[in-house]
Amino acid sequence: MAGATLSATGTANGAVSAQPATQLASGFVSKLVIIVPYVFLLIFFLVPFFIVFKISLSQVAIAMPPYTPALDFGGGISGILGQLKSLNFDNYVFLTQDPLYFNAYVTSVIVAGISTFLTLLIGYPIAYGMARAPATLRPTLLMLVILPFWTSFLIRVYAWIGILKPEGLLNQLLLSTGVINEPLIILNTYWAIFIGIVYSYLPFMVLPLYSALEKMDYSLVEAAEDLGCPPITAFWKITFPLSLPGVLAGSLLVFIPAVGEFVIPDLLGGSQTLMIGRTLWTEFNANRDWPVSSAVAVILLLVLIIPIVIFQHAQARAQEQGR
Template sequence: MSARRIFAQPARYAAIAPYLWMVLFFLVPFGFVLKISLSQTAIAQPPYVPVFDFAEGWTAIKEAFAQLSFDNFKLLTSDSLYISSYLRSIVVAVTSTLILLLIGYPIAYGMARLPQRWQPIAMMLVIVPFWTSFLIRIYAWINILQHDGLLNQVLLALHLVSAPVVWLSTDTAMYIGIVYSYLPFMILPLYATLSKMDASLLEAAADLGASPRQAFWLVTFPLSLPGVGAGALLCFIPIVGEFVIPDLLAGSGSMMIGQTLWLEFFTNKDWPVAAAAAVALLVLLVPPLLLYDRLQRRTLAGGG
């Protein structure tokens, strides 16, 4: 019996506690979301019927199932508020991901071209903002973007504008906030693939007569696509469900699905509709989540 075999047994037992924890606090809660999304709103505490009561036994649970209704999902698909927030989430996430790619790629590329001993420092500099409070970084932008904030002061001083520009409560402010917050998520996977690239490939391309520009588009960029995919998904998925950034920076005119969920839950106290919105959001995210999982597996299998 090899040492590998002997070792696998106790290591397997190590997984028991975290396994149970994740089942109880991650998997089971989704069951409740699903169940309550099929319940009816009520003026009660908690504000929905039917309530599962395990103490009442199997017949009560069967009865509860009989009362499940799809009304909340009907509401989601018939009310234009929900449809528009659903669509807006997708539009905002796609647009932000594209902007992030456009800004993040040149930065990651520049990092990969730094002298070797500087690269860990550059990487550290990109990671630090990720650790720094997200809320505080959004707040920092409110400081800058407000009516008499620094940005308007600079623009006025340079005579680029004649009157203060309204930045806050606009989509521009929201996109600035999103790009600012998610930039490290885009740069790091890109840098990881770019820095592993074999420089001799570019030399070969040059020997064969490619200009640096051609070499980039024909060699570097295609080879960096796994990083592009990972970075794009790592940004796209959480941005779709983003709540804090649009709430603080965008106008109140149109909402993203995370804001709709929040509003239904906290303001309207309509838990079943909020749960239905969560299920809808989850359904939207399943394909990109699976895609991300496959990409990760391939990277791990490739020794990345």
Template sequence: MSEAVIDRENGAVAAKGRSLAGRAANAVVSRLVILVPYLWLLIFFLAPFVIVFKISLSQTAIAMPPYDPVLSLADGVSGLLEQLRQLSIDNYVWLTEDALYFNAYVSSVVIAATSTFLTLLVGYPIAYGMARAPASLRPTLLMLVILPFWTSFLIRVYAWIGILKPEGLLNQFLMALNIIDSPLIILNTHTAIFIGIVYSYLPFMILPLYSSLEKMDYSLIEAAKDLGCTPNGAFWKITFPLSLPGVIAGCMLVFIPAVGEFVIPDLLGGSQTLMIGKTLWNEFFANRDWPVSSAVAVILLLILIVPIMIFQNAQARAQEQER
């Protein structure tokens, strides 16, 4: 065998070795990239959830921390096992026996769902108008949507008190125009809560809607009109179905935090408003009943996560069937 042939074979072997080494390195990098978000979820979601779940199985105690048992390895493994045996589901049983918590969950879900629907009604036309605006104007419109975040959330909610109270700006304006004769009672009602949630979470609805609508091929609308479809028919048959990913994302971004909202119901809804966020605050800081409040938080998390997981599984099955 000639030296040239030997050199070519050696070069091919070396190239193959470098290729295998490169693939191995890429595989390691890919795994590391995937590992980072999993570690993030493990540290900042799963670990706190396990701690809260453990507290929910404990009993209230006049101590610091205000629950018992506090798991510790000071007494060894046998002592830790004895402490684990003291955990019970009494707090969850208590939640089923007291109608206050059930009513708080139902009220929170109803208020959050209504607010999400209203936010969608307000946000969809805005996002559609932004998507159809000239390309040079869209960055300015996006900045205007994000602009409220430059101000503190708490200050913005407090501002609505000055607007909605009986002697506030809204009533003064309506009375100056002779639209009403006496001030409207809006503050400390569910209407004020809906206004506060819609205003506060509107950008979370607009941004995913705009992302979906901006990428849509509007030549489909023109084709539908050429085939005799009315503007309303083209919207419901083409535009809205194509924007459904943005609608779903926006609704989730609004509904999930709205269910556990505390500041807006407390400031705008008054003391009579029953929502699970206020109930959690009262249990933690007023009653100092950490085990019961932890059980409330665990159930709230399950109420939010289980439907999302079911929806994601349904979406995954639908995509597999399409393939």
């Protein structure tokens, strides 16, 4: 009897001692899951951003690299303090004095905004159809949306040159069917840029929308229709508000890279189109003005932070309302 009591006591003590160890391991894993993304952002975002910002405070020079060093850490703390006093923001002042850069920023935001709206207009019906399709068919439809990523982005943009040029496939089709009498001038215009961006970034809009629409409880729509609500009204009052997280996520995934897009405006837009991605490339490679191009990149990043902050604020409000 005493032996059984000692055995039970030992087992209980072992279980008690094992429980804190399990909790400690679980707490370490949960902290590690949080720490790893921040370390990744620190290494691959903040450090490169600091380097670019550091170059933007320097002055152009005939050297390699083509700028005078700024914030050199070799002189210790006293040397850094002395350099901080001598820092200037002439490159940022120069951006405000030349209307080229302001026009490039405004044009890029407008083009990205229109492209995002067109992508949402096309992507929403696709995502809605995928979400309402039979469960056995959804993986196939999802694969078809992702299928363009299996081909090089550059090759797909080059393919649009063959489609949109005056003697391309689109004009040949329209001329042969009698829709038009002379070829349309689409290539090297902003219309070509819209087409290229919408085509290239459409999956980034469809996937978040599909994720939001698939999780929606469609019995709410059926209940509204049973109570006499027209289908269109039920869509705008129930379906669309519930899919707003997917709309916001997809819009950000399209708008942010579209603002700084370089390949599509360069290949489809031609030399007459003015966007900040082409301006940045020109300053960096053609003019060899790394400080000014770095200042352009820093301002572009600050411009893109605004929609991200708005999205996070909207997400926080949605979570508070859900509670």
